[in-house]
Amino acid sequence: MKAPTIDYLAFAPILATLGGSLLVIAFALARASFVQRVVLPGLALVSIAVAAAFAVITWETGDQTTIIEGALAVDALALGFSLLVYAAGIGAIALSLRSEIARDAGRGEYYALLLASITGMTILVAAENLVTLFVGFELLSIPLYVMCAAAVRDERSLESGLKYLIVGSVGSATLLYGLAMIYGATGSTDFAGISAAIGTGVDATDPLLLSGIALAITGLAFKASVAPFHQWTPDVYEGAPTPVTAFMAVATKIAAFGVILRLFDDALLSTQLQWGPALAALCWVTIIVGNVGAIGQSSLKRMLAWSGVAQAGYLLAGIVVGTRLGAEAVFFYLAVYLLMNIAAFAVVIARERVSEHGDGLRSLERLGEASPWLAWPMTIAMLGLAGFPLTAGFFGKFQLINATVSGSYESLAIAIVIGSMISLAYYLRVIAVMWMSPREIEIPAAPGRASRKVRPAEGWSPEAGAAAQPEVTAVAVLCAVLVLAIGIFPDPLFDVARDVGSSLAGFL
Amino acid sequence: MTIHLSIVIFLPLAAALIGVLLGGRAVRWAAVLGSLGVLGYAVAMLIDFDSSSGALQYVTDDAWIPQLGIRWSLGLDGLNLLLVALTALLWFAATVGAAFLGVTRIEERPKLFFFQLALAQSAVLGAFLAQDLAVFVFFFDLMLVPFYFLIGAWGRGERVAATTKLVIYTLVGSLLMLAGAIALGVLSTPSGGQISFSLAELAQRPLPEGTQLWIFVLFALAFLVKMPAFPLHGWMPDGYRAAPLAVLIVFSAVVSKVAAYGFLRIVLPTMPEAALHFQDLMLILAVLSIVYGSALAFSSDDTRLVLGYSSVAQLGFITLGIFSLTDLGAQGALMQMVNHGLVVAALFLIVGLLAARAGGSESLDDMGGIASRAPVLAALFLIASLASLAMPGSPNFVGELLILFGTLESQIVFGVLACSGVAMAAVYMIRMYQRAMHNGIGAGVESREICRGELALLAPLVAVIIALGIYPQFALGRSEATVLGKVAAVEQLRVPVSGGVILPGAQIPEGVPGTPGAPLGPQDPAREPTAP
Structure with missing residues (x-):
């Protein structure tokens, strides 16, 4: 037996x-x-x-190849999504620097697991083969199960890790079952082979193939927290240490949508008529459930978890249409989503370390006066997630709606619009707490004296200021500035997205 | 190709940013100078404007986002010239009022306040000047962000709830419009053609009527909420009560006009068939707004709400004029947008002065007899009130007359119903004037004359109102050539429908080049023989 030849330069990022x-x-x-x-x-x-430098070098050459006997693709799609994952990883490391979690869990193990998970994600988005796909999927998941439980002295963190492990394993099993069925129907584990088989030997309505697709959707939907497979999301996000939550919320979603894009818009594109309506239904459900769930959450992490579910719904709309424009919109939106969420989580981390309210909404009270360097990034992130102009979120939604209307799925455009309307209720609340809270605070009644309202003294404790955690503030500010910059000049990112979209060959 | 309009849009924002960097008193001065710069530009453009041309002037057209087909396309014509001037004037007044004259006391966080106020001005100017649909939507949505802060952080009472309600109401409309705008751009693209959001291009690429209908509904919802029109005005009372006065002046006077302007600029030229199809529905909503707004205006005791509901009625008139789908109606609507902006801004300033004299209360119950020692204030108030009820000699008289002429010409039933609105306006405005200025002196009232600073703010507005009343041709002449072109698209459609009884087709080509910048007078006789 002959070992496969490996192009080590192309393999270098992994x-x-x-x-x-x-x-x-x-x-x-x-x-x-x-x-x-x-x-x-x-x-x-x-x-x-x-890794990022190697990815950029490979991208610059512009070759679209597969390596290791067709196991991994080296194309703009894989490299673009990998770069997003790297950005999320760098953000997560910066946010973990001062965290007690890394110390408790052992810093070596913590960062090693993080890197292993990143490796899994980059394999996943490059997978050109059902087996590689599953290997990447597991390499992504297993380190994350451990990292969720990294705060070993916190019961909620342990619970979160256990819950993620159980739900994640069910997802993995379902996915594996689905992949096996797809292989059974088409006789190929190779994406190109599957695509070719569906056109020729296998009918697009073959029940075995369709069951396989349905199970694969379910498995991937668990990872991307698409409703109705999202129930674990708020609990796990809330319990996990916040830097891990930030990484999970962003990077996992990027990887999951990267592989969904390649699997559905490349390998299975010729069955789009079959899975399109089903995914469209999931998209509607996810948008509504996520947005409604986020209303009334008083924990910022839970709120961001539900909002992440809603955003997964928007992203799914870009997959459903099965067009190049859709793929471009998904990539663009993921890049923007990354920046907005890292900014928001950075602020949550900065506040929960000093506030008595933890990650509660009240920890942000009057932040606008106390530390504008944290309040502005949070404000921009919330406005961006809600899709206001001047932020990148506006063009993200613009492009997604553009893709759905062009792809004759006008109903999904309406879903995105309705979702955005509902989302205002909770995004605006965060801004209101930061900038519009009353200046008086109530002093509880002491014996013999009525409760009274006083103005809090100006100035905060030194550790609460933005300067005490410069790296967290820097991450938040950098992301917010990028959100604004892309919101005014989205051109460069659109160019990248176009490049990524062009690596999917199957589109008309 | 000029850069002037881009400068106009970003001048307030740039000035405010400089102010924020300098800090201290400079914040106020920078904001005032920024808005003064825009006002100077606006006056220069009013003078320099070529009234004989219906085409866009000072055109800017650059690539912005080529991948989405969005161009940085700005232009000035008869439709937005006056509205830009109105924006410049009122924002200057509001900024000066907030910065130095205590119309709204800004003690906390002045940097943020003046920054947001300037951002709002930039957004409004951008929406007025945009000639690309996507740019319009961009600025239309952007407008909400600063107002969310301005009302929520510096307002009174239940300010956070009020501002949240306001933003959710109006953004629901805006998001629908976003979907509608993208659909308009995508669906009108000929197969193989390049997508474009340019308004001129969209008008050349008509959609099938069925598609026009649902896109029209999305746009109409956005604009009617923003105005606000009758069933969609739920955010108005709370928002008006909570807003700081300086913000309320520009909000009620200018922001509502962006919506009415959107109908003329976007909806009529790009969706003429849908406009004709929904004409009756829009006219019904307009008449309902007039009746409902008037009825609530004379049953309300809060002076802010009297003005708020009167605005609902006035915007009903404007909608009526637009959807009479006649040249006269559209001309009147545009005229009335400017008039209402001027008058309502003056009246809100006066409300602030009255409240200062009635122990801080803005309720009519606590006022009365304020005129006794304040003859100048009373005179200014009277002039503004009479203008608001469209007294002959006021510009509002000209505006409402044109609207009613236009409506009677095409839709006589709605015209007759709307006439009742004119009568009701007299009732609520005179009631408000009387209860505040005359009657028995209220318990907490301390009548004193308007002071010099306040006079300097109010008198110019009243002077502009009087000047426009004496010489409405200043406004009409500049807008005429463009407005005729905007309604033409719909009128051409209507000829077969009305069987040539109203507005024979032959008149339209004659109307556009034939009366360039000609005063209204000569045009009327030209219409007279064909109308009956």
Whole structure:
């Protein structure tokens, strides 16, 4: 038996994060504080940066090939989604720097797991083969189960990890079953082979194939938190340590939609008439359920979890239409979604470390006066998620609606619009708390004295200020600035999205 | 190709940003200078404007987002010239009032306030000047963000609930319009053609009538909520009560006009068949707004709400004029947009002055006898009230007359019904004037004359009202050539429907080039023989 030849330059991004993961574990054996606090996160950052650099170099050459006997694709789609994952990873590391969780769980293990999960995601979005797909899917998931439970002294974190493990395993099993059926129907694990088989030997309405597709959708829907497979999302997001939540909310969604895009809009595109209506129904349900669920949440993490469900619904609309415009819209929206969510989670992290209200909505009270460097990013993130102009979210929604109308799914455009309307109720509430809370606070009644209202003294405790956590503030501000910049000049990102869309060959 | 209009749009924002960086008193000065700069530009453009041409002037047309077919396309014509001037004037008044004259006291966070006020002005100017549908939608939605902050952070009473309600109501409309605008662009693209949102291009690519109908509904909802028109005005009372006065002046006077302007600029030229199809429905809504607004205006004791509901009625008149789908009606509607903006801004300023004299209360119950020692204030109030009820000699008289002429010409039933609105306006405005200024002196009332700063703010507005009343041709002459072109698309459709009884087709080509910038007078006789 002959081993497959490997193009190591094209494989380098995946090797970089994988190697980084092993290096981090090895260095973690040194217990010196300097190594633990500086070297390990530094190494993790460097390995991601190297991977990103290799990805950019490969992208620049513009080749569209597959490597390792067709197991992995090296094209703009894989590289574009990988770069988004890397960005999310860098954000997560920056947000974890001062976190107690990394220390509790062991910094070496924490960063190694993070890098392993990133590796899984990049494999997943590059998968050209059902087997590689599943390998990537599991490599993505297993480290995340552990990371959710990283706050070992916090019961909620342990519960969150366990819940994610159980639900995630059900999702994986369903996906695997579905992939097996697709293989059974088409006789090929290769995406190109599947696509070719459906046109020639296999009928598009073959029951075995359709059951396989249905099960695969279900499995992937668990990961992308598409309703009705989203129930775990709020609980797990709330319980998990916030930097992990931020990473999970953003990177997992990117990876899941990357693979959905490749599987459905490439391998299974010729059965679009069969799965299109089903996914459209899921899209409607997800948008409504996510947005309604987010109303009335007092925990910011839960609110962002539900909002993430709703955003998954918007993204699904771009998949359903099965056009190049749809694929471009999905990529554009994911990039924007990444920035807005990292900004929001960074602010949540900054506040929960100092506020008595934890991640509650009230932790943001009067933040506009107390630390505008945190309040503005949060405001921009919320306005962006709601789709207001001047933020990138506006053009994200614009492009998605454009794709749905062009793809003759006008009903999904209406779904996006209705969802956005409902979403105002909770996004605006966050802004109101930051900028419009009453200036007086009530002092509870002491014995013999009535309760009274006083103006709080100006100035906050030193650790509450933005300067005390410069890296968190920097992440939030950087993301917010990018959201605004893309909101005014979206051209460059549209160019990238067009490049990504063009790597899916199946579109008319 | 000029850069002037881009400068006009971004001048307030840039000035406010400089103010924010400098801090201190400079915040106020920068905001005032920014709005003064826009006012200067507006006056220069009023003078320089070529009234004989119906075409766009000072055109800017650059690529913005080529992938989406969106162009940075701006232009000025008879339709938006006066509205831009109105925006410039009232924003200057509101900014000066908030910065130095205490119309609204801004003690907390002045940087944020003046920044948001300037952002709002930039957004409104952008919406008025946009000649690309996507740019219009962009600015139309953007307008909400600053007002959300301005009302929510500096308002009174239940300000957060009020501003949330306002934003949700109006953004629901805006989002529907966003979907409608994209659909309009996508569906009108000929197969293989390049997508375009340019208004001129869209008017050349008519959609099938069935598609026009549902897109029209999306646009109409957005505009009717923003106005507000009768069944969709739910956000208005709370929003008007909560808003700080300086913000309310520009909000009620200018923002509602963006919606009415949207009908003339976008809906009639791009969806003429749908406009004709829904004409009766829109006229019914207009008449209902007039009747409902008037009835509530004379049963309300809160002076803000009297003006708020009177605005609902006035915007009903404007809708009536637009959907009479005649040249006269559209001319009158445009005239009335400017008049109502001027008058309602003056009246809201006066409400602030009255409240200062009635112990801070804005209720008519607490007022009375304020005229006793304030003859100048009373005179200014009287002039503004009489203008509001369309007294002959006021510009509103000309505007409402044109609207009614236009409506009677095409839809006589609605015209007759609307005439009742004129009578009701007299009732509620005179009631408000009387109860505030005359009657017995209220318990907490301390009558004193208008002070110099307040006079400097109010007198110019009243002077403009009087000037327009004496010489309405200033406004009509500049808008005529363009307005005729906007209604022409619908009129051409109507000829077969009305069997040539009203407006024979032959008149339209004659009307457009034949009366360039000609005063209204000569045009009327030309119409007279054909109308009966």
